[in-house]
Amino acid sequence: MARAPSGSDRSPATITDVARAADVSIKTVSRVMNEEKRVRPETRARVLEAAQALNYRPNVMARSLAAGRPFLVGLVYNNPSIHYVNAIQVGAMKRSSELGLHIVMAEPDSAENAITDLLQLAAETRLAGLILTPPIGDAPGLIDALLQADIKLAVVAPAAARKQVAQVRMDDVRAAYEITQLLIAKGHRRIAMIKGPPSHGASHWRATGFSQALTQAGIPIDPELFATGDFSFRSALAPTEKLLRLEAPPTAIFASNDDMAAGVIATAMKLGISVPERLSVVGFDDSPIATIVWPHLTTVRQPIAEMAARALDLLVAGDGEAEAEELAFDIIERGSTATPPAFVKK
Amino acid sequence: MARAPSGSDRSPATITDVARAADVSIKTVSRVMNEEKRVRPETRARVLEAAQALNYRPNVMARSLAAGRPFLVGLVYNNPSIHYVNAIQVGAMKRSSELGLHIVMAEPDSAENAITDLLQLAAETRLAGLILTPPIGDAPGLIDALLQADIKLAVVAPAAARKQVAQVRMDDVRAAYEITQLLIAKGHRRIAMIKGPPSHGASHWRATGFSQALTQAGIPIDPELFATGDFSFRSALAPTEKLLRLEAPPTAIFASNDDMAAGVIATAMKLGISVPERLSVVGFDDSPIATIVWPHLTTVRQPIAEMAARALDLLVAGDGEAEAEELAFDIIERGSTATPPAFVKK
DNA sequence: ACGTTGAATGACAGCGTTATCACAATGGAA
DNA sequence: TTCCATTGTGATAACGCTGTCATTCAACGT
Numbered sequence: 215m216a217r218a219p220s221g222s223d224r225s226p227a228t229i230t231d232v233a234r235a236a237d238v239s240i241k242t243v244s245r246v247m248n249e250e251k252r253v254r255p256e257t258r259a260r261v262l263e264a265a266q267a268l269n270y271r272p273n274v275m276a277r278s279l280a281a282g283r284p285f286l287v288g289l290v291y292n293n294p295s296i297h298y299v300n301a302i303q304v305g306a307m308k309r310s311s312e313l314g315l316h317i318v319m320a321e322p323d324s325a326e327n328a329i330t331d332l333l334q335l336a337a338e339t340r341l342a343g344l345i346l347t348p349p350i351g352d353a354p355g356l357i358d359a360l361l362q363a364d365i366k367l368a369v370v371a372p373a374a375a376r377k378q379v380a381q382v383r384m385d386d387v388r389a390a391y392e393i394t395q396l397l398i399a400k401g402h403r404r405i406a407m408i409k410g411p412p413s414h415g416a417s418h419w420r421a422t423g424f425s426q427a428l429t430q431a432g433i434p435i436d437p438e439l440f441a442t443g444d445f446s447f448r449s450a451l452a453p454t455e456k457l458l459r460l461e462a463p464p465t466a467i468f469a470s471n472d473d474m475a476a477g478v479i480a481t482a483m484k485l486g487i488s489v490p491e492r493l494s495v496v497g498f499d500d501s502p503i504a505t506i507v508w509p510h511l512t513t514v515r516q517p518i519a520e521m522a523a524r525a526l527d528l529l530v531a532g533d534g535e536a537e538a539e540e541l542a543f544d545i546i547e548r549g550s551t552a553t554p555p556a557f558v559k560k
Numbered sequence: 561m562a563r564a565p566s567g568s569d570r571s572p573a574t575i576t577d578v579a580r581a582a583d584v585s586i587k588t589v590s591r592v593m594n595e596e597k598r599v600r601p602e603t604r605a606r607v608l609e610a611a612q613a614l615n616y617r618p619n620v621m622a623r624s625l626a627a628g629r630p631f632l633v634g635l636v637y638n639n640p641s642i643h644y645v646n647a648i649q650v651g652a653m654k655r656s657s658e659l660g661l662h663i664v665m666a667e668p669d670s671a672e673n674a675i676t677d678l679l680q681l682a683a684e685t686r687l688a689g690l691i692l693t694p695p696i697g698d699a700p701g702l703i704d705a706l707l708q709a710d711i712k713l714a715v716v717a718p719a720a721a722r723k724q725v726a727q728v729r730m731d732d733v734r735a736a737y738e739i740t741q742l743l744i745a746k747g748h749r750r751i752a753m754i755k756g757p758p759s760h761g762a763s764h765w766r767a768t769g770f771s772q773a774l775t776q777a778g779i780p781i782d783p784e785l786f787a788t789g790d791f792s793f794r795s796a797l798a799p800t801e802k803l804l805r806l807e808a809p810p811t812a813i814f815a816s817n818d819d820m821a822a823g824v825i826a827t828a829m830k831l832g833i834s835v836p837e838r839l840s841v842v843g844f845d846d847s848p849i850a851t852i853v854w855p856h857l858t859t860v861r862q863p864i865a866e867m868a869a870r871a872l873d874l875l876v877a878g879d880g881e882a883e884a885e886e887l888a889f890d891i892i893e894r895g896s897t898a899t900p901p902a903f904v905k906k
Numbered sequence: 907a908c909g910t911t912g913a914a915t916g917a918c919a920g921c922g923t924t925a926t927c928a929c930a931a932t933g934g935a936a
Numbered sequence: 937t938t939c940c941a942t943t944g945t946g947a948t949a950a951c952g953c954t955g956t957c958a959t960t961c962a963a964c965g966t
Contacts, residue, residue, distance in 0.1 A: 225710065226683045228922055239946045244924060252944055271683035275621040276922030279951045283924090285684075286664075296646045296848065307667055316685065318632075318662045321653055337572050337617035338631075339662065364571070447852050480854050502642065506793050506849075508826050574952055585916045590954060598914055622952035625921050629954090 227268035236264035247272055274316075284342040287526065288335055290320045291347045292328070294446040295473050297501030298518060302347050302370070305519030309526045315342060325353040325413075329360075336365045343367060343529045345522065349413040368525040373415020380528035381538040382521045386416050389514045389543045390423025390468070393496050396512070396545060397466045398431045402494060402554050406439040406457045406464035408450055408474050420470050420498060439464055443474045447503075450477025458485055458493070465493065465554035472497035476507045479550065490552035500546055509549030517541045573614035582610035593618055620662075630688040633872060634681055636666045637693045638674070640792040641819050643847035644864060648693050648716070651865030655872045661688060671699040671759075675706075682711045689713060689875045691868065695759040714871040719761020726874035727884040728867045732762050735860045735889045736769025736814070739842050742858070742891060743812045744777045748840060748900050752785040752803045752810035754796055754820050766816050766844060785810055789820045793849075796823025804831055804839070811839065811900035818843035822853045825896065836898035846892055855895030863887045 229247075233240040238261060245253050246261040253261075264270075274285040289306050291299050303319075310317050320335055322328035328350055336344065343366030350356065351369035357379060360367055368380040375381065397405055407424050410417030425435055438460065441453030450469060454477060457464060469475035475497030482493050489495055489509055497504060500515035521541055528537055575593075579586040584607060591599050592607040599607075610616075620631040635652050639645050649665075656663050666681055668674035674696055682690065689712030696702065697715035703725060706713055714726040721727065743751055753770050756763030771781055784806065787799030796815060800823060803810060815821035821843030828839050835841055835855055843850060846861035867887055874883055 226686070230922080240923080241925090241946060241948095242944090245945090248924080254944065257944080269683075271680060273625075273686060273922050274684045275625050275686060276951090277924075279619075279621050279625055279921090279953090280923040280925080282951075296642060300642050300646070303665065304667075307665060316632075316664045316681070318664055319649065319653060321650075334617060335662070337615075338620045340572070340619060340621060447848070476852060480852065483854050502793070503852075506822060506826065508829055576952080586953080587916060587918095587955090588914085591915090594954080600914065603914080619952055622921090623954075625923090625951090626953040626955080628921070 226273075227265075227270040229270070229272070231268055232261065232264045232270045235268060236261045278340065282340075284340055285315055286318050286339050286341040287315050287529065288320050288332070288339075288341050288344040289317050289347070289522075290322065290328070290332060290344055290350050292321055292323075292325075292350050293348060294444055294449075295471060295499070295501065297473065297503060298445075298471075298499065299347075301501070301518035302522045305522035306345060306526055308519070309523035313526065313530055315526075315530070320344075322350065325350065325356065328353055328356055332356075332360060332365075333363055336360070336363065345370065345525045345529060347371070347522070348416060349411065352413060352415050366529055368529040370521050370525050371416055373418060375538060376536070378536050380525065380536045382524045382528065382541065383538070384516055384521070384541045384543050386419035387423040387426070389498070389516075389545070390420040391427045392423075392545055393498070393512070393514055394424045394427035394468060395431075396547065397468065397494060397496060397551065398427060398433070400466075400494065400551060400553050402464075402466040403433055404436075404439070404462065404464045404554075405433075405466045405468060406441065408453055408457075408467060408469045408478065409440060409442045410470035410474075411442065411444045414445070417470055424468055443470070443477070445471050445473060447473045447477045447480075450474035451481050454478045454481035455485065458482065458487060466495070466551070467493065468496050470498055472499045472501045472504045472511055472513055475511050475513065475550070476503050479507050479509075479511075490550050492555055494551040494554065496551060500544075504546075504548070507550075512545075512547045512549075512551040515544040515546050517543070572619075573611075573616040575616070575618070577614055578607065578610050578616045581614060582607045624686065630686055631661055632664050632685050632687040633661050633875065634666050634678070634685075634687050634690040635663050635693070635868075636668065636674070636678065636690055636696050638667055638669075638671075638696050639694060640790055640795075641817060641845070641847065643819065643849060644791075644817075644845065645693075647847070647864035648868045651868035652691060652872055654865070655869035659872065659876060661872075661876070666690075668696065671696065671702065674699055674702055678702075678706060678711075679709055682706070682709065687711075691716065691871045691875060693717070693868070694762060695757065698759060698761050712875055714875040716867050716871050717762055719764060721884060722882070724882050726871065726882045728870045728874065728887065729884070730862055730867070730887045730889050732765035733769040733772070735844070735862075735891070736766040737773045738769075738891055739844070739858070739860055740770045740773035740814060741777075742893065743814065743840060743842060743897065744773060744779070746812075746840065746897060746899050748810075748812040749779055750782075750785070750808065750810045750900075751779075751812045751814060752787065754799055754803075754813060754815045754824065755786060755788045756816035756820075757788065757790045760791070763816055770814055789816070789823070791817050791819060793819045793823045793826075796820035797827050800824045800827035801831065804828065804833060812841070812897070813839065814842050816844055818845045818847045818850045818857055818859055821857050821859065821896070822849050825853050825855075825857075836896050838901055840897040840900065842897060846890075850892075850894070853896075858891075858893045858895075858897040861890040861892050863889070 229240045233243045322331045347370045352373040443449035497511045497513040500513045504511035575586045579589045668677045693716045698719040789795035843857045843859040846859045850857035
């Protein structure tokens with residue numbers, strides 16, 4: 215008995231195989247796979263059956279070559295906070311699989327290389343677009359260069375609004391304002407801030423919200439109480455030590471993200487300053503590290519994963535006009551904040 | 561004056577554009593781009609110049625369709641340790657850009673879905689192969705299913721050796737043995753271990769090395785001193801508390817990775833047990849968290865990023881026979897280990 | 907002078923898919 | 937009954953590239 219060409223073939227089945235099996239033309243198979251109309255139900259069923267039997271999956275490369283329709287999306291990041299990156303990835307991947315897209319990662323080592331790298335990536339893969347996450351979304355000239363090359367863009371948490379570019383953000387100013395208010399409400403008056411790197415738009419907004427809250431409470435802004443980190447744990451160490459060794463040290467420190475807040479706590483601990491008894495600490499992001507350090511961090515829950523997911527949506531939906539979307543945040547109070555020591559005396 | 565078709569065209573230049581500009585056939589352009597021989601230097605120069613002028617980048621999709629040569633590699637992970645995943649990504653991305661490949665991420669939510677997801681990914685994108693990282697590399701049936709679908713595989717730190725599959729590992733048994741010896745050398749005799757999840761091969765090997773060191777030092781193995789986590793920070797909390805509340809609590813705890821070791825320290829801190837004075841802690845991985853917690857962790861430096869990079873190498877090099885490679889580790893002593901309290905009395 | 911060789915190049919057929927257009931079959935209106 | 941939409945279907949040409957094989961041309965040996 216001659217062996218029929220059964221299913222256990224080597225290389226993946228192609229559209230031709232399915233067409234042959236279903237006794238139709240490849241175009242009909244294509245129609246069925248793309249859910250086009252004008253196919254008789256019984257023909258459709260026959261094709262689907264054949265496809266199933268052969269375990270057929272359209273080759274996305276051929277598909278995108280022929281249709282000009284992309285199947286890849288670039289996710290660009292370059293953020294020292296590993297938790298932030300992870301959240302971005304998780305959010306983007308979840309949505310991408312729902313959309314039938316695949317994600318290629320790009321992590322340019324510097325803003326200068328970013329332009330070249332990303333142009334190359336886009337030219338090579340003809341991808342649907344790029345999702346830029348902080349801080350690359352704010353790299354000067356980058357967006358212009360990419361736009362000029364006709365690459366669709368969605369930017370997560372950009373520093374400034376831009377026409378022609380889809381954007382997903384949250385109200386950093388408001389969030390920083392509210393969490394600073396929380397410290398003020400507890401009685402803190404001498405509050406320091408460890409700002410994020412100037413290259414991140416968010417750094418600026420958070421500092422603004424912080425200052426607004428102080429001003430509104432009638433607390434003078436003391437330049438001595440501002441320091442800057444790069445959003446990494448380590449970058450907060452030295453600045454914190456300097457702050458805590460001040461003649462009049464702060465009773466609370468607002469770190470621009472949780473990694474740095476963890477650095478603040480570590481430094482305080484090293485100097486024998488107990489948190490929250492003698493120093494309150496707040497962070498930003500509600501990343502996993504917020505509940506890893508002890509005490510747990512009072513922080514702002516930022517919907518990072520969701521922002522990435524929405525950015526993807528905007529990217530693929532993006533017909534012409536760039537949309538901007540704003541997601542909500544939450545203030546999460548945990549153990550790292552308390553009434554300041556001076557407060558009880560007063 | 562009629563405008564010549566200048567460089568600022570819309571869609572990316574194709575091989576035909578370059579061929580026309582350089583006044584050669586597309587095949588010659590192809591030859592130049594692929595650095596084949598048999599092209600006159602001056603022709604090559606002319607083509608390169610035209611390509612440069614048009615900012616031409618070969619379309620990888622068309623390329624891989626035509627040549628059957630892939631340009632994507634799948635990186636599969638599903639690991640609760642964010643630092644581990646990050647290190648894997650960093651290593652893989654670095655090498656992939658050197659190799660001219662792009663990485664698509666896959667994070668199956670469960671071992672069951674993994675097979676379907678990965679088969680689909682592979683069929684759709686015709687990728688060069690998959691890099692499996694723990695614990696998916698050990699998911700039962702997965703490797704067989706993928707192998708049967710003719711997908712090339714490289715596994716990082718697999719539980720057991722497999723023919724036909726490239727592997728990169730380190731000597732977990734030896735590393736665990738050595739770091740346990742370090743504890744023993746300091747005078748610890750009552751040492752607990754928080755094992756990793758049984759789904760990870762490494763969990764088993766590390767426990768083996770641990771037991772070997774104890775046995776060799778003549779210390780009896782006490783089942784009471786073994787606990788199990790899932791490699792996440794949180795999973796170490798409850799087991800540690802249970803260990804420390806034992807009638808005869810351990811003077812040292814060996815956690816199977818750094819995240820869990822951080823959990824051990826956090827728990828000890830919560831219970832008012834100072835590290836390393838009353839409890840020594842060692843971890844495994846030397847992930848960033850090792851120097852974020854206080855005291856810093858004594859741990860095993862595992863070349864995670866490099867393992868991923870080597871896995872990629874093996875994947876693309878892989879001609880027939882599966883190779884296995886073993887990378888070196890280092891023991892890093894930091895502040896979380898000290899002489900046990902009982903030891904001074906003796 | 908005449909093959910013979912080998913280097914340089916080009917024509918053209920795929921790769922697996924979608925898009926365009928033509929064609930056959932059906933059904934209703936004239 | 938004839939004609940024209942309408943619906944379902946199939947040839948066949950792209951898409952941008954590589955592989956195969958043919959072709960051209962100069963240089964060499966006899």
